[in-house]
Amino acid sequence: MKIVVTYSSKQGLHEEFKKRFHHAREIPADFFAEGDSIETINSVMAAIRSGGHEVTGIEADDTASEKLDQIRPDLVFNVAEGLFGDFRESYIPLVCERLGLPYTGSDPLTLAICLNKARTKEILNYYSIPTPTFRVIHPYQKFDLSDFSFPAIVKPIAEGSSKGIFDDSVVDDPKQAKKKIEESIAKYNEPVMIEKFLDGDEFTVAIWGNGKDVEVLPIVAINYDDLPEGARHIYSYEAKWIWDTPEKPLEIFKCPAPLTYLQQRNIEDVVRDTYRVMTIRDWCRIDIRMDEQGIPHVLELNPLPGILPNPEDNSCFPKAARTKGYNYEAMVNKVIEFARTRYGI
Ligand SMILES: Nc1ncnc2c1ncn2[C@@H]1O[C@H](COP(=O)(O)OP(=O)(O)OP(=O)(O)O)[C@@H](O)[C@H]1O
Ligand SMILES: [Mg+2]
Structure with missing residues (x-):
């Protein structure tokens, strides 16, 4: 197949930011936390190539629509989180809808809702799915x-x-x-x-597939023992981007999570229900935290899950897939398969 990877690189975000907000205040230190590194983009493209496909990369900027229309790929592999605004993650899916191009992952509505944690929780409440x-x-x-x-x-x-x-x-x-x-x-x-604030154990759960083929991957437990003394037991900006470095990685994740059969089943049930009611497609990472009674609560959904390629980078979707025997290439190609089956390509 002819596949285009759409991404929002850190470099691209920088340029877009300068272009649009040239008179803006200082850029907040955490502004670029979301951009894809060149390494991630290259790894995704290499993985797709290893699946026997022809692949091109496109930055999710103002010219993306025109480029996609010129190339007219068989499938768009979308990892672009977009630049700004509450609908930034919907940008490429919306362009694809407009151009009639099949793409991986959730639709613009689902991506926009999941980016809004409060709206997501309102829906979860409606379906009686526990959330704080x-x-x-x-x-x-x-x-x-x-x-x-x-x-x-x-x-x-x-x-x-x-x-x-x-x-x-x-x-x-x-x-x-x-x-x-x-x-x-x-x-x-x-x-x-x-x-x-729920003080119980925390997990992040990778789940993929559609319809009858939905599979929950091995659950990742988050362990706070390694955080600096006095730090709150949360997976904060500091824990994610400052205290955890390749030179001195935090021993923060355990996969598969040490859980009893019943605990595991309870988490999987909540995650599957969440995936269904939020109409997620192809893949997602769902954050879960237990309350005092050990009931799993949904914190939020990541329908464009981070997929940093290096195991030391502690990216949880690839980690869960790896535990199940899918290396990076196999993981990326499995997502393509899910999308392909869904569209009947
Ligand atoms: N209600 C809560 N109770 C306990 N801890 C919480 C709660 N909400 C958030 N946290 C902690 O803060 C962390 C970050 O919160 P959240 O997942 O909502 O943010 P995020 O920035 O969207 O994260 P991600 O990187 O997964 O996109 C969680 O992983 C968890 O450790
Ligand atoms: Mg989170």
Whole structure:
């Protein structure tokens, strides 16, 4: 097949940012947490080539639509998280819909909803899928948190890769919460969410396939013992991008997670239900945390899961796939197979 990989490289994001926000304030340090590295892009392209396909890469910028229309590939392998705005992850899928091109992964609606953690949780609530209690606070809105249960965590509603989730995002009382909420609104200029903090074990679960072929990959447990002393037990921006380095990697993940049969089944059930009600296609990573009673709660979904190629980079989707016997090439080609079957290509 002729396949195009669409991506948002760190370099591309930099250029787009300069072009659009030339008079912008200083770029926040965590702004580029989401961009793909050249290494990831090359690895995805090499994996697709190893599957016997012809492959081209396209940056998800202003010219992407025109280029896709010129090439008219048999399939678009989409990993582009886009540049800005609440619908950035929907950009390439929407272009593909417009051009009538098949693409991997979820549709624009699902990607947009999953990027909005609060909207996602509203849907999960509707289907009685457990997710921590929460409240959304809009810029300029007056709020009173005296009846909210603490500790809690404050996060921007539409970010990923732990942008906006720092060690000090966990708050113990309404006063601390107010300060953090105001700070977050000032920085990201978007609504914030305050959510009940669940102190139980945390897992991230890779799941892929469609219809009857949905498979939950081995569960990844997140272990906080290796975090610096006094750090909150969360997988924060610091834990993801500062404390974990290739030279001194944090021993933060365990896959397969040490779980009893029943615990594993409970998590898998919640993850499968979530995948279905959110109408995910092909693949996704779902973050889960246990409450005091050991009931798995959904924190959020990542329908464009990170896929850093180096095992030392601790990227969880590839890690789970590897544990199941799929190396990087096999993983990428399996996603292509899922999309192909779905479209009947
Ligand atoms: N309600 C909560 N209770 C306990 N811990 C939480 C809660 N919400 C978030 N966390 C912690 O913060 C981390 C980051 O939160 P979340 O997954 O919502 O952010 P993200 O930036 O979208 O992450 P990702 O990199 O997975 O896209 C979680 O992995 C978890 O450790
Ligand atoms: Mg997460």
